[in-house]
Amino acid sequence: MANHQQEVDLTRIHYRCVVESLKALLTDPDGTVRHKTTEVLYILAGHNIGRDAFLEYGIILPLSNLFDDDSDIVRKNSHMAIEMCCETPMGAGGVVEAGLIPKLVDKLKTEVDEIKEYILDTLHYCMRVEQIQALQSGAMEVFTDLLNHSMKIVRAKAARDIMDLSVPLDGKNKACEVEALVPLVRLLKDDDAEVRCKSAGALMTITITTQGKYEAIKASAISNLVVLVNDENSEVRLNALKAITTLSEAPEGRAALLKHVELIQKRILEDKSEAVQRAAEIAVKVITWKP
């Protein structure tokens, strides 16, 4: 109800004064005021106009100062608001420009679990835009640590963030350096589908480099990935197949995977998802390639 009300009001009220007064209220000494202000900003960031207003009036920086607030709820709301804001590429660009990535990575080490989720999301969207800053602030190590977290959502998001971070070549090398592959392979056997899916995704990006391939094979990724080919979740299957494809570019990988080719070939014919079928085709092609 509040959502609706806000939406209707926003289109009517001239948002400028709203946003400016909210900005002023962010530094109010009273905790409740800040709490409500951040909540309003969160709802605001859910709308397109609101996000534009965020960027136009430079709310991101003052909001990010609230990351150090004493009150949990204030921090949570401010993280949620920032996360909402950077779901669009422009918003993510704004957050990156404000130099928030190193701050967020630091917060990831010390924050409460609930808030870690939002920070991981924020970083995920930011890394779609730019990865170098995150690499430089040592995000890879932090994500690798979070792979052992107790909450499955945190594990899944950490794996997804590792995948994002490994897109550039530096990221892949960093991942091998930090030995992220061993926990990722372990997570392939996790109970939660989301976790499996994202860790397979991380593996598939890291194993593009030769070093990544060999490390993964050493960590016995192949057997786990083969199991995942028959998983219920289509995304898991897709990522597993992609990882298998990259691993089969290495001769050892190809030798090991030749035994499982029929399994994959079955997938081409009977899988429901078109993407999985295609991926299976490509995988088979690569495995059976002769030089």
Add this chain to the structure above:
Amino acid sequence: MTTVIPQQKSGTYTFASQPRAVPQRKKYRQDPALLQQNDPSAPYGNIMYDRRIVRGNTYAQHTLPANAQPDPIEVQRQQEARRRAVARKRAKDQLRPRSPEPVEGRKHIDVQTELYLEELSDRVEEADVQVQTDAFLDRPPTPLFVPAKTGKDIATQILEGELFDFDIEVKPILEVLVGKTVEQALLEVMEEEELANLRSQQRAFEELRNAELVETQRLEEQERRHREEKERRMMQQREVLKKERETADKIAARAFAQAYLADLVPSVFGTLNDNGYFYDPVERDVETGFMPWLMDEVEKQLGKSILSRTVLDSIIRDVVKERMAAYFELDHSVMDEERATETAQALVDQKLDGETQPTTESEKPAEETEAAEPVITTEEPETAGGEEEPKEEAEEPAAEPPAEGEEE
């Protein structure tokens, strides 16, 4: 408003100004900046309600002086007036009739003569009364103003079913309420659904995107590796080709060198032979040793013969010279004689003819030829002598070589 006071040189002073309405007395003082802009349309007030205008009798008014501070002159005057009043009072006191002075030894005392005596004492009757103010109480709220009741009291009563039928009337309202609520709820649910759909679409998209991304990167890697492999193979091939070429060159060079050198040995030997490096030692010895010595000896012999000839030549020359000198002298003497005779004859002739000069000229060439003839004749014996000598000399060297040959 006010006109300018005309400056007059005489001592009189005049003042004139336009009559104007008196502006209303302002409650608050004006901003001095605004004072400049006194517009003519300033609100003027009604003089009937102006507090500054004196009303009523004016002959009994105490007006304060214009300025708050009393004029010092006024102050002084008042003080003087006060002093005068005091003095007057004192004077009046003195003039007041008093009772005569008491007789000596007696004193006047005041005595009460009223009906009832009063106790006169210095002690003043005191009564202590305490008053304590209460602590400040909160101002009690003003009691509600209940206006006095006016009018009459009337009551009415609406019985059931008189005004309207609740059930019928409430239906549309209920419908609207429920409808709106349900609509709102539906909207919210739809929104949530939409959001969920969007999210799942986003997820699907992300999946595909990730997969595609990985695919592109993998293909890039593959490309890169293949290219590198190709490069390496090509490098290898190039190396191999280079090596082959080198070996071919080497073989060709070897063959050529062999062919070249095959001919070398005989040609070398031939050249050496031609250049006389292979010699018969005896022959060489003969040539190198014997022949020069032979030649030297021959030279010596020839030298000797030449020497002898030159010696002979010189001897002959000397002899000839001497003879020539002798003959010359002879000639000269003869010629002198002839000349003397000729001159004598000439003198004689001159004396005789003195005209036939050409005869002397023809005689001179005749003399000369005569002179030449003896010379020639002198030379002939020389040559004759010379012919004899070479014959002798030729015999000598012919005799010598055989002698030399025998010596060897």
